[in-house]
Amino acid sequence: MKSLNYRKERALEMYAKGRLSLEGAAKFAGLYIGDFLDLMREKGVESNITLEMFMKGLKTAKSKG
Secondary structure (H helix, E strand, O other): OOOHHHHHHHHHHHHHOOOOOHHHHHHHHOOOHHHHHHHHHHHOOOOOOOHHHHHHHHHHHHHHO
């Protein structure tokens, strides 16, 4: 089994290249989305989330809450 650090680095790489969504990359890394966002910040990886994607996610979250 691959180490957790390897999976985190690989998830960052795949997210940065657009091969994984934010959610997919977080799952691959074994992290909650918020923790993955923190990791991205620490490593200097920029989010590829557009305002439209954010608003759609916010609307979905509100409808479920």
